[in-house]
Amino acid sequence: GNSVTQMEGPVTLSEEAFLTINCTYTATGYPSLFWYVQYPGEGLQLLLKATKADDKGSNKGFEATYRKETTSFHLEKGSVQVSDSAVYFCALSESPGGYNKLIFGAGTRLAVHP
């Protein structure tokens, strides 16, 4: 079945450092891809998405490009802030019977220090 693999955390960075969180997927067809973020004590929020190959999703300084050839959707940010500390989930959408469901990776915890 479809699956998502993320780099294990925690990822610890200093403020203003460059961030990459790797995400690869296995899927039949061409699913939509997502990054969700979970801040401490809060629910999941959609960070960005991409629906087809070569699409770039971006939001709040974060970017990810849908790479069909490498089946990847790596999350990047040029300069992280302490407020970016959270757990980041890569996910794909599959549609059994025409209804969407999300398949999540294991999550990567990011800790940013001043």
Place this chain on the structure above:
Amino acid sequence: DTAVSQTPKYLVTQMGNDKSIKCEQNLGHDTMYWYKQDSKKFLKIMFSYNNKELIINETVPNRFSPKSPDKAHLNLHINSLELGDSAVYFCASSQEGSIEAFFGQGTRLTVV
């Protein structure tokens, strides 16, 4: 206004009890979901309802019974709670045909 709201936010209960978690969405969406996040933060879908009909059931024990009285509500009832049921349960909703899901704040269930 909260788009997807769950109650309660925290629930501590003893093994063997029966409990319910409620979810409501005010987005006018047709489809609602329950996801479970275990202690290692791993998220997995449990159920999905579309217009009050069950469309996804991901091999969840029969002790878990979702109920959708209308398309804006999807409640989760759990019978005979076990220690392994301790987790954070997230409700979500989406518009039929849309790939984007909106999540609630989660309910942290602790079974002691």
